[in-house]
Amino acid sequence: MCGRYAASRRPEDLVLEFEAVRAEGQPALPADHNVAPTKDVHVVRWKKERDPEGRPTGEGHRELRVVRWGLVPSWAKDVSVGNRMLNARVESLADKPAFRSAARSRRCLVPADGWYEWAKRLDGPGKQPYFITPEDGSVLAFAGLWEVWGSGEDRFYTCTVVTAPAVGALTEIHERMPLVLPPERWGEWLDPAREDVEALAAPTPPELVEGLELRPVGAAVNNVANNGPELVARAESVSPPADQPALF
Numbered sequence: 001m002c003g004r005y006a007a008s009r010r011p012e013d014l015v016l017e018f019e020a021v022r023a024e025g026q027p028a029l030p031a032d033h034n035v036a037p038t039k040d041v042h043v044v045r046w047k048k049e050r051d052p053e054g055r056p057t058g059e060g061h062r063e064l065r066v067v068r069w070g071l072v073p074s075w076a077k078d079v080s081v082g083n084r085m086l087n088a089r090v091e092s093l094a095d096k097p098a099f100r101s102a103a104r105s106r107r108c109l110v111p112a113d114g115w116y117e118w119a120k121r122l123d124g125p126g127k128q129p130y131f132i133t134p135e136d137g138s139v140l141a142f143a144g145l146w147e148v149w150g151s152g153e154d155r156f157y158t159c160t161v162v163t164a165p166a167v168g169a170l171t172e173i174h175e176r177m178p179l180v181l182p183p184e185r186w187g188e189w190l191d192p193a194r195e196d197v198e199a200l201a202a203p204t205p206p207e208l209v210e211g212l213e214l215r216p217v218g219a220a221v222n223n224v225a226n227n228g229p230e231l232v233a234r235a236e237s238v239s240p241p242a243d244q245p246a247l248f
Contacts, residue, residue, distance in 0.1 A: 002087055002142065002161045002178040004221070005115035006033045006131070006232055007041065009139060011064060014111055017139050018044045018186070020062035027066060033231045035112075036224040037086045041069045043108040043159050045146050046190045062190065065146075071160035072149040073098050079149060082158050088145055090164040090179055090201045099160070102145035105192040107200070109181065110142040110161055114212075114232070116221055119173045129222065130173055131215045131232045143179040143189060143201065162201065168209040180204045 008031035015022050027040070035041060047063035048056055070082030085098055093103040114133025121128050134140060143162040150156050162179040170177050181189055182205055189200055218235040220226045 002115050002163055003037065004224075005035045005142075005178075006113040006133075007031070007035050007111060008033060008113050008229070009111060011042065014042060014044070014139075015064050018062055018064065018109065018111070018141075020044050020064040021047075023047075023063050023065040026064075029066060031229075032227065033113075033229055034221060034224060034227045035069070038068060038070050038083060040066050041110065041159065043067050043110050043144055043146055044141075044186075044190070045106070045108040046192055048192075060192075065157060067146060067157040067159045069160075070158055071098065071102070071145060071147050072156065072158045073101075073147055074149055076149060079156060079158075085158075085160050087163045088160045090143075090162055093145075093162065093201060094197050099145060102147050103197045104195045106146050107189050107192075108144045108146040108159055109186055109189065110144040110159065110178075112140045112142055112178075114140060115142075115178055116217070117170075117174045117177075129217050129219065131217045131221075132170065132173075132177075132212055133215065133232070135211055135213045140178075141181050141183075141186060143181050164201070164203060167203055168206055169214060170209060170212070173214060177204070180208060182208050 011022055011028055044062055044064055046060050049059045051057055071085035072079045072082040088099045093099050114131050116129055116131055118127040118129050144159045146159045148155050148157050163176050164179040166175050166177040216235050221231045
């Protein structure tokens with residue numbers, strides 16, 4: 001699953017990392033070391049370009065856009081449904097009504113420093129939080145889906161994070177993980193002309209997983225009201241992880 005993550009990069013850095021153009025009139029999101037569901041987050045999507053009359057030109061570009069985390073399908077009666085659409089399981093992308101249309105043509109990347117996961121303690125009750133992040137400090141890109149609800153000035157953009165079975169050492173903490181895409185797969189995931197969802201959603205490469213640090217962190221991250229870089233600092237003297245059943 002992916003229920004909490006960290007995203008501290010500035011929009012100016014993200015547009016360079018992802019070779020994107022920042023959407024007009026967007027707020028500059030502050031660094032967030034405790035991104036929780038229903039918060040505003042950055043995504044990178046493929047934006048189709050239009051001429052002055054609003055007709056598609058056949059061209060497009062990568063766009064960095066602020067959306068709310070929690071997918072609201074276009075057919076939803078109200079936006080509250082997004083509170084239950086935080087993750088989209090890769091196994092049902094092509095079949096679940098809430099996701100299948102977006103999976104075909106409205107895919108996005110969700111930039112992150114890393115994500116949090118909780119493992120059962122072996123030395124007592126409770127769970128130990130871990131921050132899972134690249135050892136080299138590089139950016140992660142979660143596979144995501146985006147949607148737009150409403151019309152005109154009331155258009156409301158939302159997203160969900162695609163999750164997959166955990167691989168490699170990540171299985172020691174949790175049996176699911178965000179589907180993390182390496183840079184060489186960003187372009188094909190964003191390409192709206194590609195509809196072979198099963199191929200696009202292939203597992204995260206083992207070499208990418210091997211480059212991740214499974215960092216134990218303090219319990220302050222458990223409270224969504226807490227924030228700041230101290231949340232991702234290593235906590236010493238913690239027990240090793242134990243298997244934990246998936247929550248989604």
